[in-house]
Amino acid sequence: MDIIQIKNLTKQYDKLTAVDGISFDVKEGEIFGLLGPNGAGKTTTLMMLSTLLKPTSGFASVNGHDVVKQQGLVRNSIGMVFQDPSSDTLLSGYENLKLHALMYNLPLKEINSRIDKVLDLVDLQKRKHDVVKKYSGGMRRRLEIARGLLHSPKVFFLDEPTLGLDPQTRDHIWEYIQNLAKQTKMTIIVTTHYMEEAEKLCNRIAIIDHGKIAALDSPANLKRALGGDKVILKGRIDTETLKKFPFVKKAEVIEGAVHLSVEQAGKNLQELLCSAGDVENVEVHSPDLNDVFLNLTGRAMREEGEASSYIQDITRAT
Numbered sequence: 001m002d003i004i005q006i007k008n009l010t011k012q013y014d015k016l017t018a019v020d021g022i023s024f025d026v027k028e029g030e031i032f033g034l035l036g037p038n039g040a041g042k043t044t045t046l047m048m049l050s051t052l053l054k055p056t057s058g059f060a061s062v063n064g065h066d067v068v069k070q071q072g073l074v075r076n077s078i079g080m081v082f083q084d085p086s087s088d089t090l091l092s093g094y095e096n097l098k099l100h101a102l103m104y105n106l107p108l109k110e111i112n113s114r115i116d117k118v119l120d121l122v123d124l125q126k127r128k129h130d131v132v133k134k135y136s137g138g139m140r141r142r143l144e145i146a147r148g149l150l151h152s153p154k155v156f157f158l159d160e161p162t163l164g165l166d167p168q169t170r171d172h173i174w175e176y177i178q179n180l181a182k183q184t185k186m187t188i189i190v191t192t193h194y195m196e197e198a199e200k201l202c203n204r205i206a207i208i209d210h211g212k213i214a215a216l217d218s219p220a221n222l223k224r225a226l227g228g229d230k231v232i233l234k235g236r237i238d239t240e241t242l243k244k245f246p247f248v249k250k251a252e253v254i255e256g257a258v259h260l261s262v263e264q265a266g267k268n269l270q271e272l273l274c275s276a277g278d279v280e281n282v283e284v285h286s287p288d289l290n291d292v293f294l295n296l297t298g299r300a301m302r303e304e305g306e307a308s309s310y311i312q313d314i315t316r317a318t
């Protein structure tokens with residue numbers, strides 16, 4: 001049996017359908033990603049799975065328990081790290097954990113040893129008596145991960161675990177999450193709008209947009225389905241001629257640029273460019289999840305300033 005089962009799950013707010021009839025299953029031990037832009041419905045989905053929000057319709061179960069009818073059993077099965085920090089900044093790390101342990105009714109005799117264990121997992125042992133106010137953003141996130149793990153949940157929900165953290169700290173958080181998966185065999189559900197995060201961490205990804213699942217597979221399969229390297233041409237491009245090359249698998253105009261899927265771009269680029277027309281700019285890269293998203297929705301998901309794999313700018317000399 002799959003540890004999470006979701007069938008036609010829907011959340012309606014007045015006129016807005018935040019989550020629109022999604023269905024998927026998550027296997028035990030998977031790191032599963034919900035990848036989508038802001039407003040896609042990721043947090044709403046997690047809130048329903050964690051019983052904090054009642055679905056408008058549809059069904060979901062976690063660890064075999066219905067999220068509407070068996071809320072207590074679901075809650076005992078899950079740990080959660082919220083998108084917005086929720087630890088108390090005036091308490092120490094240790095005090096935050098102790099408070100949580102008491103709220104969860106953990107056996108008193110076990111509390112200190114459990115706290116030690118989770119502090120070790122996120123490498124915060126040395127700073128446990130500092131007030132959280134003095135923690136960096138990354139340390140605070142680690143503390144909240146530790147807190148979510150205190151009662152040894154079967155399923156762990158992380159809502160945008162590296163939101164707002166710098167790239168180096170992000171890398172560290174990824175390491176902790178990966179180690180966690182290895183050491184505890186927990187099932188982990190991560191939501192993110194960072195493609196790199198989804199790609200690095202997740203065994204499988206559901207791409208979510210406007211409350212609907214647009215695609216679901218492993219990162220490698222999602223990219224493979226695009227059929228080749230991505231070549232983006234700007235200028236006055238002769239798209240019709242390019243479409244005739246056998247190595248051009250797909251050609252479409254998106255936001256004024258011609259996007260091609262090209263088999264073995266390294267080998268075929270020269271020939272392609274000779275027939276492309278008046279090229280002002282060329283970009284070539286192996287497909288990434290942004291291309292997958294673009295292909296599914298016609299929109300880019302990459303944020304300003306997030307680098308593509310490599311850009312080859314051969315602005316033509318005139």
Ligand SMILES: Nc1ncnc2c1ncn2[C@@H]1O[C@H](COP(=O)(O)OP(=O)(O)O)[C@@H](O)[C@H]1O
Pocket residue numbers: 013016018036037038039040041042043044045
């Ligand atoms: N309490 C609410 N009332 C009305 N609309 C909401 C509420 N919460 C979220 N939404 C809307 O639902 C959509 C999905 O939100 P959310 O699940 O937070 O997306 P994500 O986490 O993917 O950024 C958004 O359009 C958001 O504005």
Ligand SMILES: [Mg+2]
Pocket residue numbers: 042043044083159160
């Ligand atoms: Mg969110």
